[in-house]
Amino acid sequence: MEAMLKGYPVITEIPVAWGEMDALNHVNNVVYFRYFETARIDYFLQLSLMDDLQKTGIGPVLKETQCSYKIPVTFPDTLHVGSKICDMGDDRFTMQYSIYSQKLGKITTTGYAKVVMFNFQTNKKTLISDEIRVRVAEIQAKSNAILV
Template sequence: MDAMLQQYPVITEIPVAWGEMDALNHVNNVVYFRYFETARLDYFKEASLMDDIKDTGVGPVLGETSARYRLPVTYPDTLLVGSKVTRIEEDRFTMAYEIFSKKMGAVTTRGTALVVMFDFKNNTKAQISPKLRETIEAIEARKVQPANASI
């Protein structure tokens, strides 16, 4: 596995589906944002962020996202998507992603996301709670390698 991927505390394994290919015989660029979304939701699950919405009415919304494509991905392949938080501010945090292809043995794509906390009851931005900040810091303090992610 790429040494950089070891710097991501949450790793999501995603098989490439045939239907994700485009006319140029590689995964369509929009699909990478779905991969990032899947990884982001896995991170949110680790942080119990989606459970908190039920209790507080405050949750994450995507403010901005980007991707940098390095190598085209083709079917069949299995991808490992690393996710981490690189910056925490009062009402938002920045995430980084890295997609590693098992077939190629290389990083194919890097991405970022700006996640803003939002109070859905009052329709306004919200502060990151001390509990969420501590949880993110605890997740970032560990480096995880999934048991099912052998290369």
């Protein structure tokens, strides 16, 4: 697993639940977006973005998300979702995800999300602070993940 998720500084373990499967006997396609959300929030917690939101009223808003299904996942299984920030602009960043199936020993799913920093007091997007940029660099450095 480590080799397949190399470069992902945050790895979230998620057990597959029986109820996540659909009539075709594999995890339903919408569930993967929940897996990505769980991994994204884990990354945000490490960045202290949720604490910042409470203090400043500025936080992340999902702009766009995408998923590519490679291999079906079934119950029982344990997934390891790698997440990283792969691109950062003035007011937005892109996160990348890879889902590794413990049962299959392979990457089953990949995806990305575009996230915009948003000021909830003014209802407008806002710049990513220097402090957040430093925290991102520190997290990315844990796994030698390169930020473009």
